Amino acid sequence: MDQIVIRGGQRLKGRIPISGAKNAALTLLPCALLTDEPLTLRNLPRLADVDGFGHLLNQLGCSTTIEGSRPEDFGRVMTARATTLTSTVAPYDIVRKMRASILVLGPLLARAGEATVSLPGGCAIGNRPIDLHLKALEAFGAEIELASGYVKASAPGGRLAGGKFTFPVVSVGATENAVMAAVLAKGTCILENAAREPEIVDLCNCLVAMGAQIDGIGTETLTIEGVDRLHGATYRVMADRIEAGSYACAAVITEGDVELVGAKAAEMEATLAALRQAGATVEETKGGIRVAMSGRAEPVTLSTAPYPGFATDMQAQFMAMATLGKGASLFTETIFENRYMHVPELARMGCDIEVRGRSAVVRGVDKLIGAPVMATDLRASMSLIIAGLAAEGTTEVNRVYHLDRGYERLEEKLQAVGADIERISAG
Numbered sequence: 311m312d313q314i315v316i317r318g319g320q321r322l323k324g325r326i327p328i329s330g331a332k333n334a335a336l337t338l339l340p341c342a343l344l345t346d347e348p349l350t351l352r353n354l355p356r357l358a359d360v361d362g363f364g365h366l367l368n369q370l371g372c373s374t375t376i377e378g379s380r381p382e383d384f385g386r387v388m389t390a391r392a393t394t395l396t397s398t399v400a401p402y403d404i405v406r407k408m409r410a411s412i413l414v415l416g417p418l419l420a421r422a423g424e425a426t427v428s429l430p431g432g433c434a435i436g437n438r439p440i441d442l443h444l445k446a447l448e449a450f451g452a453e454i455e456l457a458s459g460y461v462k463a464s465a466p467g468g469r470l471a472g473g474k475f476t477f478p479v480v481s482v483g484a485t486e487n488a489v490m491a492a493v494l495a496k497g498t499c500i501l502e503n504a505a506r507e508p509e510i511v512d513l514c515n516c517l518v519a520m521g522a523q524i525d526g527i528g529t530e531t532l533t534i535e536g537v538d539r540l541h542g543a544t545y546r547v548m549a550d551r552i553e554a555g556s557y558a559c560a561a562v563i564t565e566g567d568v569e570l571v572g573a574k575a576a577e578m579e580a581t582l583a584a585l586r587q588a589g590a591t592v593e594e595t596k597g598g599i600r601v602a603m604s605g606r607a608e609p610v611t612l613s614t615a616p617y618p619g620f621a622t623d624m625q626a627q628f629m630a631m632a633t634l635g636k637g638a639s640l641f642t643e644t645i646f647e648n649r650y651m652h653v654p655e656l657a658r659m660g661c662d663i664e665v666r667g668r669s670a671v672v673r674g675v676d677k678l679i680g681a682p683v684m685a686t687d688l689r690a691s692m693s694l695i696i697a698g699l700a701a702e703g704t705t706e707v708n709r710v711y712h713l714d715r716g717y718e719r720l721e722e723k724l725q726a727v728g729a730d731i732e733r734i735s736a737g
């Protein structure tokens with residue numbers, strides 16, 4: 311298994327290109343199932359999860375071709391075409407590796423009138439049920455049964471109908487599945503208390519480019535007028551606001567000065583506000599966002615919340631940043647019940663963090679000392695990288711396949727701004 315080795319203490323300085331967003335890519339790819347025409351996605355990040363989703367699409371009869379990208383470029387262009395679906399089954403073996411596979415449920419049901427998708431199960435950060443995905447689809451007429459670990463869904467008469475669903479809890483994935491199901495329904499589908507994440511705006515914009523009729527994009531009420539068919543489109547995946555925020559935390563902890571090229575300030579206001587709370591200079595540039603820091607970070611008080619609140623996907627990285635802060639920072643995780651897996655690993659590097667239920671108090675220490683640490687999930691892994699960049703001595707991060715799910719060529723991007731970091735390949 312690959313390992314990332316960091317010799318800490320280098321100030322990050324320079325430009326970091328921000329890739330296409332993983333969480334947008336994973337909901338744009340299944341849109342290809344909604345039409346028999348090609349969907350071309352530009353700026354698709356080179357990530358393990360994107361490759362995994364490509365395999366799932368292939369399994370369903372959707373071809374995928376990569377065009378015109380050189381190995382040295384970030385991102386790729388992929389054309390996915392589902393002329394005819396050869397299967398409507400997403401098997402356990404694929405779904406268990408990538409939770410986002412559940413996002414084929416809505417599109418398969420909309421296009422083929424049926425879908426059989428393995429239940430994704432829990433993961434390191436929490437239980438992550440899919441009850442809201444199913445309830446929203448039922449509100450549009452789907453009939454659903456659970457058997458042998460699979461969701462079996464069908465649309466009476468082969469087509470979903472109009473309906474209204476109010477989410478009791480904001481869910482990104484359930485909103486995405488419901489929107490993709492609704493675009494081909496016969497009638498009007500209304501979603502209340504829908505998630506408003508920029509990745510959902512990206513999904514809606516892509517669907518509109520394919521001929522969908524969606525009102526209220528970016529708000530908590532989405533009204534979708536079903537159409538008889540969608541056509542192909544070419545669409546550019548939005549920049550990854552979580553990747554950008556992660557490198558911003560790395561710049562702050564190393565007292566660096568970086569430009570996050572391609573990042574969009576309007577899509578990450580809560581992250582930028584948190585960086586300012588920590589004392590960083592944050593300014594929009596022509597090409598992105600500049601984040602600069604001198605001295606130790608001020609303490610922060612952060613509580614995760616659905617967009618436009620502070621993202622749960624940024625919590626671990628800010629926590630790592632706060633470990634070298636001036637005083638005590640307070641974190642509250644309200645979205646996932648088990649998202650402090652990074653805490654025991656950060657403790658191995660000398661951090662002072664006390665978890666009390668959903669909250670964690672981080673008391674800034676004078677220095678971190680490099681250590682062998684183990685990545686447990688995607689953002690927890692990034693928090694270890696951030697701490698390692700500022701630690702004295704060498705940090706070895708193991709189980710980096712978690713990082714490869716969500717950070718495109720992390721070590722190259724960090725080397726280019728002065729970090730002493732390398733990947734040791736297991737061969």
Ligand SMILES: CC(=O)N[C@H]1[C@@H](OP(=O)(O)OP(=O)(O)OC[C@H]2O[C@@H](n3ccc(=O)[nH]c3=O)[C@H](O)[C@@H]2O)O[C@H](CO)[C@@H](O)[C@@H]1O
Pocket residue numbers: 332333334336410436437438439440441442443444479480481482483484622623645646
């Ligand atoms: C691929 C992708 O985009 N992943 C993101 C997506 O995950 P994902 O879509 O899985 O997260 P959700 O927004 O659905 O989860 C939010 C909360 O709702 C709960 N819930 C969700 C669905 C459901 O049917 N029932 C239910 O109770 C979850 O357990 C969680 O407590 O949004 C999360 C919250 O911003 C991010 O951390 C993930 O990075």
Ligand SMILES: C=C(OP(=O)(O)O)C(=O)O
Pocket residue numbers: 333409410435623688689716
């Ligand atoms: C939790 C995350 O992703 P996923 O939903 O794909 O597990 C994440 O991106 O931080």
